[in-house]
Amino acid sequence: xxxxxxxxxxxxxxxxxxxxxxxxxxxxxxxxxxxxxxxxxxxxxxxxxxxxxxxxxxxxxxxxxxxxxxxxxxxxxxxxxxxxxxxxxxxxxxxxxxxxxxxxxxxxxxxxxxxxxxxxxxxxxxxxxxxxxxxxxxxxxxxxxxxxxxxxxxxxxxxxxxxxxxxxxxxxxxxxxxxxxxxxxxxxxxxxxxxxxxxxxxxxxxxxxxxxxxxxxxxxxxxxxxxxxxxxxxxxxxxx
Amino acid sequence: xxxxxxxxxxxxxxxxxxxxxxxxxxxxxxxxxxxxxxxxxxxxxxxxxxxxxxxxxxxxxxxxxxxxxxxxxxxxxxxxxxxxxxxxxxxxxxxxxxxxxxxxxxxxxxxxxxxxxxxxxxxxxxxxxxxxxxxxxxxxxxxxxxxxxxxxxxxxxxxxxxxxxxxxxxxxxxxxxxxxxxxxxxxxxxxxxxxxxxxxxxxxxxxxxxxxxxxxxxxxxxxxxxxxxxxxxxxxxxxxxxxxxxxxxxxxxxxxxxxxxxxxxxx
Numbered sequence: 001x002x003x004x005x006x007x008x009x010x011x012x013x014x015x016x017x018x019x020x021x022x023x024x025x026x027x028x029x030x031x032x033x034x035x036x037x038x039x040x041x042x043x044x045x046x047x048x049x050x051x052x053x054x055x056x057x058x059x060x061x062x063x064x065x066x067x068x069x070x071x072x073x074x075x076x077x078x079x080x081x082x083x084x085x086x087x088x089x090x091x092x093x094x095x096x097x098x099x100x101x102x103x104x105x106x107x108x109x110x111x112x113x114x115x116x117x118x119x120x121x122x123x124x125x126x127x128x129x130x131x132x133x134x135x136x137x138x139x140x141x142x143x144x145x146x147x148x149x150x151x152x153x154x155x156x157x158x159x160x161x162x163x164x165x166x167x168x169x170x171x172x173x174x175x176x177x178x179x180x181x182x183x184x185x186x187x188x189x190x191x192x193x194x195x196x197x198x199x200x201x202x203x204x205x206x207x208x209x210x211x212x213x214x215x216x217x218x219x220x221x222x223x224x225x226x227x228x229x230x231x232x233x234x235x236x237x238x239x240x
Numbered sequence: 241x242x243x244x245x246x247x248x249x250x251x252x253x254x255x256x257x258x259x260x261x262x263x264x265x266x267x268x269x270x271x272x273x274x275x276x277x278x279x280x281x282x283x284x285x286x287x288x289x290x291x292x293x294x295x296x297x298x299x300x301x302x303x304x305x306x307x308x309x310x311x312x313x314x315x316x317x318x319x320x321x322x323x324x325x326x327x328x329x330x331x332x333x334x335x336x337x338x339x340x341x342x343x344x345x346x347x348x349x350x351x352x353x354x355x356x357x358x359x360x361x362x363x364x365x366x367x368x369x370x371x372x373x374x375x376x377x378x379x380x381x382x383x384x385x386x387x388x389x390x391x392x393x394x395x396x397x398x399x400x401x402x403x404x405x406x407x408x409x410x411x412x413x414x415x416x417x418x419x420x421x422x423x424x425x426x427x428x429x430x431x432x433x434x435x436x437x438x439x440x441x442x443x444x445x446x447x448x449x450x451x452x453x454x455x456x457x458x459x460x461x462x463x464x465x466x467x468x469x470x471x472x473x474x475x476x477x478x479x480x481x482x483x484x485x486x487x488x489x490x491x492x493x494x495x496x497x498x499x500x501x502x503x504x505x506x507x
């Protein structure tokens with residue numbers, strides 16, 4: 001038997017949210033483009049306690065011929081969590097969760113990329129979660145878009161992702177780890193900010209129709225705010 | 241990780257790099273016994289009980305240490321366990337692919353582990369909680385982010401730094417139960433700072449800290465782990481070319497000096 005003594009704060013907070021944020025407030029956000037030497041494009045993103053690295057290779061030759069598309073490139077994603085990124089060590093290698101996130105990330109990014117310009121080739125996107133604190137799939141998509149732009153891959157828009165949800169009965173933006181685990185609902189979305197077209201939509205939990213509409217609108221506002229930071233990261237690296 | 245494509249180095253590059261070395265020069269202007277710029281940060285991952293990020297030139301590795309309580313090995317019932325695992329991430333180089341660890345990844349894990357274990361960096365005997373039943377297992381995970389040559393020296397330097405940074409909860413015995421006190425964290429018992437220096441043999445010369453360009457054309461590689469008192473704790477030769485007695489002895493004497501220099505980067 002192992003007993004664990006922890007010093008978790010369980011006192012009542014004055015603010016409705018555990019980290020005292022307003023309902024429509026994002027966690028602290030930092031994005032940096034071009035952080036790796038070997039990759040064609042890369043980006044590092046921190047939001048709250050999340051630390052995510054994204055790298056892009058390509059367009060390049062696709063060796064797996066059965067995946068090859070005669071009229072366009074394929075965009076392959078690999079989302080992976082470092083063993084040390086979570087409280088209890090995660091066993092290395094893909095699990096069902098990371099396979100699903102890889103798939104939806106690829107589908108979230110593909111509509112923005114001019115894949116038709118690179119038939120029979122591949123664009124590979126690698127997302128590494130170095131530290132996880134709720135909302136890593138959104139952080140990964142946001143970082144991956146910046147890495148794609150850093151790699152000089154032609155795109156219609158820079159896809160951005162953000163989640164909204166319901167925690168302690170209130171609809172809130174950008175759920176933290178505790179809000180995600182103990183909250184009532186989580187709604188991560190990704191969109192192309194120029195047109196507002198949604199490229200990723202997932203939900204788990206329970207929301208009424210009104211709450212869903214509120215959460216969706218909140219997530220869209222969050223995406224637009226993060227989008228400005230993505231642009232800043234590219235401008236910081238390449239100038240206006 | 242699987243290295244899927246054989247990287248072909250043009251003969252002309254091979255020749256020019258080799259000729260430079262024969263003239264006492266290197267492509268990036270370094271001396272034969274000069275490391276690239278080194279940077280080392282610790283405590284970079286809050287969720288890991290110990291962590292470090294190390295850069296040697298453009299080679300970059302993130303290392304996390306996580307303790308768990310486990311059962312000791314049958315032949316060492318009073319000794320804690322250290323497990324080293326490396327992931328050569330597909331983002332680190334265009335020819336790295338995701339998948340189970342391949343031979344390069346396993347070699348890097350094992351050589352790093354050997355240097356730390358044989359160098360007695362961690363006093364594993366102090367990590368025993370109940371003899372034969374419960375000991376601390378320290379998982380050391382190396383995440384290679386950017387590959388620009390000489391992963392071995394970066395791996396060992398970063399691993400020692402991450403272990404020095406590691407804090408584990410105090411474990412007490414109350415009857416048959418192990419009680420973990422997270423309010424009283426203690427640093428890992430560190431009693432040595434063994435480090436590694438790697439040489440590449442090109443054009444009959446030994447050069448320290450080979451860059452990717454140099455690694456791609458080297459005939460042989462020699463990694464030497466050295467403890468603080470200057471004794472040797474681990475070695476690994478790589479590559480198809482042989483080394484002679486004098487070359488090995490020369491490498492050892494340079495490694496003694498250079499690992500002492502590397503040690504100044506540790507906090």
